Amino acid sequence: xxxxxxxxxxxxxxxxxxxxxxxxxxxxxxxxxxxxxxxxxxxxxxxxxxxxxxxxxxxxxxxxxxxxxxxxxxxxxxxxxxxxxxxxxxxxxxxxxxxxxxxxxxxxxxxxxxxxxxxxxxxxxxxxxxxxxxxxxxxxxxxxxxxxxxxxxxxxxxxxxxxxxxxxxxxxxxxxxxxxxxxxxxxxxxxxxxxxxxxxxxxxxxxxxxxxxxxxxxxxxxxxxxxxxxxxxxxxxxxxxxxxxxxxxxxxxxxxxxxxxxxx
Amino acid sequence: xxxxxxxxxxxxxxxxxxxxxxxxxxxxxxxxxxxxxxxxxxxxxxxxxxxxxxxxxxxxxxxxxxxxxxxxxxxxxxxxxxxxxxxxxxxxxxxxxxxxxxxxxxxxxxxxxxxxxxxxxxxxxxxxxxxxxxxxxxxxxxxxxxxxxxxxxxxxxxxxxxxxxxxxxxxxxxxxxxxxxxxxxxxxxxxxxxxxxxxxxxxxxxxxxxxxxxxxxxxxxxxxxxxxxxxxxxxxxxxxxxxxxxxxxxxxxxxxxxxxxxxxxxxxxxxxxxxxxxxxxxxxxxxxxxxxxxxxxxxxxxxxxxxxxxxxxxxxxxxxxxxxxxxxxxxxx
Numbered sequence: 001x002x003x004x005x006x007x008x009x010x011x012x013x014x015x016x017x018x019x020x021x022x023x024x025x026x027x028x029x030x031x032x033x034x035x036x037x038x039x040x041x042x043x044x045x046x047x048x049x050x051x052x053x054x055x056x057x058x059x060x061x062x063x064x065x066x067x068x069x070x071x072x073x074x075x076x077x078x079x080x081x082x083x084x085x086x087x088x089x090x091x092x093x094x095x096x097x098x099x100x101x102x103x104x105x106x107x108x109x110x111x112x113x114x115x116x117x118x119x120x121x122x123x124x125x126x127x128x129x130x131x132x133x134x135x136x137x138x139x140x141x142x143x144x145x146x147x148x149x150x151x152x153x154x155x156x157x158x159x160x161x162x163x164x165x166x167x168x169x170x171x172x173x174x175x176x177x178x179x180x181x182x183x184x185x186x187x188x189x190x191x192x193x194x195x196x197x198x199x200x201x202x203x204x205x206x207x208x209x210x211x212x213x214x215x216x217x218x219x220x221x222x223x224x225x226x227x228x229x230x231x232x233x234x235x236x237x238x239x240x241x242x243x244x245x246x247x248x249x250x251x252x253x254x255x256x257x258x259x260x261x262x263x264x
Numbered sequence: 265x266x267x268x269x270x271x272x273x274x275x276x277x278x279x280x281x282x283x284x285x286x287x288x289x290x291x292x293x294x295x296x297x298x299x300x301x302x303x304x305x306x307x308x309x310x311x312x313x314x315x316x317x318x319x320x321x322x323x324x325x326x327x328x329x330x331x332x333x334x335x336x337x338x339x340x341x342x343x344x345x346x347x348x349x350x351x352x353x354x355x356x357x358x359x360x361x362x363x364x365x366x367x368x369x370x371x372x373x374x375x376x377x378x379x380x381x382x383x384x385x386x387x388x389x390x391x392x393x394x395x396x397x398x399x400x401x402x403x404x405x406x407x408x409x410x411x412x413x414x415x416x417x418x419x420x421x422x423x424x425x426x427x428x429x430x431x432x433x434x435x436x437x438x439x440x441x442x443x444x445x446x447x448x449x450x451x452x453x454x455x456x457x458x459x460x461x462x463x464x465x466x467x468x469x470x471x472x473x474x475x476x477x478x479x480x481x482x483x484x485x486x487x488x489x490x491x492x493x494x495x496x497x498x499x500x501x502x503x504x505x506x507x508x509x510x511x512x513x514x515x516x517x518x519x520x521x522x523x524x525x526x527x528x529x530x531x532x533x534x535x536x537x538x539x540x541x542x543x544x545x546x547x548x549x550x551x552x553x554x555x556x557x558x559x560x561x562x563x564x565x566x567x568x569x570x571x572x573x574x575x576x577x578x579x580x581x582x583x584x585x586x587x588x589x590x591x592x593x594x595x596x597x
Contacts, residue, residue: 060437063440063441081443084443089442091437091438095437097434100300100433100434101300101488101489101490101491101494103490110430110435113428113431113439113442114442114443116427118425118428121427166442
């Protein structure tokens with residue numbers, strides 16, 4: 001199963017993510033309805049929407065982690081299975097047991113398990129790369145620390161370092177900004193910008209509407225259906241937000257317009 | 265015949281000691297994964313579910329041959345585990361309810377069969393009732409060989425797929441995203457748990473077997489922060505419990521081997537939970553006292569400098585109008 005690592009640059013015309021007519025249902029209740037979405041290469045895309053809008057489910061459907069009721073998903077023009085070595089997934093920090101007996105560098109080296117294949121243990125090269133990834137998120141000093149000792153922000157940075165170790169072209173992150181301290185938030189923003197500068201594509205489920213215009217290029221507004229998607233300037237309007245959040249956010253108008261002025 | 269520490273290592277004791285060591289080592293290593301995946305109770309259900317398999321295997325063949333009984337135990341044990349998973353997936357039963365139902369139903373069925381067999385007078389002759397609490401003295405050399413073979417296969421599988429088990433246990437979503445067969449690994453681990461249980465059934469019995477899996481893992485977790493080292497330590501502690509229990513029951517009269525092994529393993533857990541550095545209860549209490557003293561000393565000092573009224577005993581940081589500066593990182597948990 002240990003296929004050689006191929007690092008072919010994608011033809012520019014291939015979208016990192018193409019979602020067509022996607023329906024996902026849990027027990028006959030649709031969680032995602034008729035989603036049609038293109039994620040453009042080399043851009044930072046935010047997925048926003050209220051709780052229960054299906055944001056995490058959309059990521060999982062893209063990654064083939066939940067069964068799709070109908071429709072299709074392509075990664076760089078291929079099924080996920082064939083493109084997975086070009087994809088790095090950062091699940092929600094709260095989805096794992098941080099009391100697991102392992103160290104930061106060990107978690108980061110898991111990022112290379114996909115390319116190592118079965119039966120091969122991570123060695124010196126993997127450790128060096130993992131150290132470099134920890135350095136990029138400011139966690140090099142904590143490499144051999146047990147992960148249960150970390151704060152929420154430090155845990156998130158370890159997760160991001162693991163994604164970096166995958167050396168992917170497409171990064172899919174589920175709420176990396178949730179519950180992190182200001183230092184980590186800045187570190188993540190810098191990391192996203194660095195990834196974009198390197199031509200990589202990043203999709204982030206995001207909760208803080210205020211920072212959408214400053215952090216992201218594109219946005220997809222989701223509430224079971226896809227309400228709007230496109231460049232922040234066009235899609236992130238008070239009208240669309242009202243539709244996505246069901247008019248519960250009259251107070252948002254001021255904030256959003258304010259945020260957008262900074263962008264324009 | 266070898267004599268050591270005044271104990272005569274005759275044929276029986278040699279089998280018991282080797283058998284107990286094997287079941288302890290395999291149980292300890294596999295138990296680490298079971299405990300970290302929160303499958304301790306699943307292990308208990310599997311071992312209880314093994315009883316009807318033993319009885320059916322005996323009824324079907326009419327012979328008390330260890331490999332046949334082991335196979336029967338494995339079949340119904342695995343059936344029980346799959347039934348739990350199936351119930352959780354296809355009904356709205358929660359896992360604890362599914363475990364409870366499967367454990368009691370299978371065990372009840374096993375007990376009924378055991379009683380039926382004993383009415384015919386075969387059970388005592390067959391020694392089937394010894395599978396309840398185990399009877400190490402009944403181990404013969406071929407039993408020990410069978411245990412060793414199965415144990416070796418089990419440990420080799422764990423060693424070969426170590427990093428895959430680690431990743432899929434720690435973060436199944438991520439593991440699936442990099443292409444690991446998470447469900448397949450789950451089923452494989454269930455097979456390994458069944459195998460570890462089957463190895464120990466004859467010596468420890470279906471009721472107490474769960475301790476052999478869970479106790480060494482819990483104890484080892486207290487002393488180390490690395491999965492590989494935890495598994496090695498748990499194997500060592502399990503093996504040591506097995507050997508010590510076997511030797512104790514050989515030297516003290518009327519001391520059953522299986523329960524003694526279980527009690528020794530439990531004692532190791534209690535000591536580890538209380539006194540292990542870092543995670544132990546005593547360590548935590550001492551740490552709290554140290555922190556308390558430090559905070560108190562620090563704030564008493566500040567209070568004096570700011571000449572708070574009321575002196576040290578009435579210290580309230582809020583009353584100074586200066587709260588302790590928030591510690592930026594590592595304190596947010």
